[in-house]
Amino acid sequence: MIDKLKQRMRDMAETAVVLAKKTEEIFDQLKLSDEQRNVRYDMCKACDRFNSITTQCKVCHCVMSVKTYLPNSSCPLKKWDAVVVVVKE
Numbered sequence: 001m002i003d004k005l006k007q008r009m010r011d012m013a014e015t016a017v018v019l020a021k022k023t024e025e026i027f028d029q030l031k032l033s034d035e036q037r038n039v040r041y042d043m044c045k046a047c048d049r050f051n052s053i054t055t056q057c058k059v060c061h062c063v064m065s066v067k068t069y070l071p072n073s074s075c076p077l078k079k080w081d082a083v084v085v086v087v088k089e
């Protein structure tokens with residue numbers, strides 16, 4: 001019984017690693033380029049609602065150093081908007 005549980009735990013850990021790698025691959029495919037992201041992030045850094053210590057927005061509370069990479073994200077005050085990304089297979 002214990003051996004079966006240990007094996008199940010190992011299987012679940014392997015699955016978690018595979019899922020984490022896949023998630024990272026998908027994020028790398030979908031995220032904006034550094035250049036595109038920096039246009040957004042520069043606007044946040046100049047915004048009076050930006051917390052430069054945590055890099056969080058004081059309106060939506062998101063971590064802008066990450067959120068600005070996400071194509072479908074947008075500024076709650078409409079200072080920058082979502083963009084359409086075409087993924088090539």
Ligand code: SF4
Binds near residue numbers: 044048
């Ligand atoms: S998301 Fe908008 S409101 Fe928030 S810090 Fe960036 S520019 Fe300012």
